[in-house]
Amino acid sequence: MDNKPALDEEAFKQQDNMGKNGTIASVLIATVAFAAAFTVPGGFVADDRPRAGTAILASRFAFKAFVVTDTMAFLCSIVATGFLIYGSAREIPRDHRWWYSLLASGLVPWAAQFLIGAFALGFHLMLGAKNRGLVIFVYVVSSAAVLFGSPGIWDMFRLGLGRAIWCRAGWRGVINIHKRPSSLLGFVRLLFTSPLIHIRRTVFAVLICATFVVAIALDITMPNY
Template identity: 80%
Template sequence: MTRNGTIGSVLIATVAFAAAFTVPGGFIADDRPHAGTAILASRFAFRAFVVTDTMAFLCSIVATSFLIYGSAKEIPRGHRWWYSLLASGLVPWGAQFLIGTFALGFHLVLGSANRGLVIFVYMVSSAAVLFCFPGIWGPFCLGLWKTIWRRAGWRGLINIHDRPSSLLEFLESLFTGPLMDIRRTLFPVLISVTFVVAIALDIVMPRQ
């Protein structure tokens, strides 16, 4: 799993880095004001493209660092497990943000003249973002949240039953409890909402 995760995170980082310097729409010519800047920089879809690409790159780079550091035998076993746990959350985030970058980049390239095709790209990309890691929806589908809340209350949801002895123990309990599923589903939902906002602005204000 560590080897596969490292390969995946490196590939995501490579693609995200390349996308940052091959922005859709091109750059302003040298003989004009603001030379060298992106032509579509003022559009919402472009700004969202930059944000998703940045998040994809950073999540994958940090995950790669954690996986390399966590696989070293010189590192204590408990620390290795902790770094692997953090990386296991960052790699899916990187993949989901990269899907968002792909869809938003297609939107900028296709433009308003191909709005139907843009909507299709957003629809299939939303499905990919929401369901490419189906395990994150398991607790919601099985109703585990309601059961945990009834039996253990809010302490059960955040996986803290006794007072933590250190900050590391608190974070470990927090990231291994059911509350982790909120963290995993937050960005997929946010990316899908960004798609909706981008296409809505394209219809209402084509140049924004």
């Protein structure tokens, strides 16, 4: 009983340190994504021409994919920053702080994955068809970073957890919903504490790598698309 306040204070300090580190990471990602949004690869149309101020490469598939990945990286990092700020406030109940930190811990890796995707797609647009070998190299190493850069992204498949949970508890066990949630917040809490959090990270990683494949395939077959 006498040691409980000291243990609570130590746990809060650890959570506070993790929140500070996560905030630094999320703010850096948001800053880079925001800067990339207004320094688009390829430049802008001159003022004396039609569609002045728009991106020159706006019709390219790689550019559209760049815009999507950069937007997702910025939004995920901004939302994660807000959650981390609330998660480190002593005025908020401890269990609420834990949920805010949990939500942020899922958003920051997504933001990093999307930022890697925006980096590779932006390089593709800058290098062009004459440096296709370098483009393929960038895509290969970026795919490796997306697929294996997040800890625990393949645990569901490597350890067979998904299949075991499915056999024991069915689809309700996989999504961690054994009873009807009382509110939307309760549903989000259950969803973010379910094994599906790892599946979602894996799906995003695979989608980003598939976008790389489509972009290089279109660059080879239809160079102007």
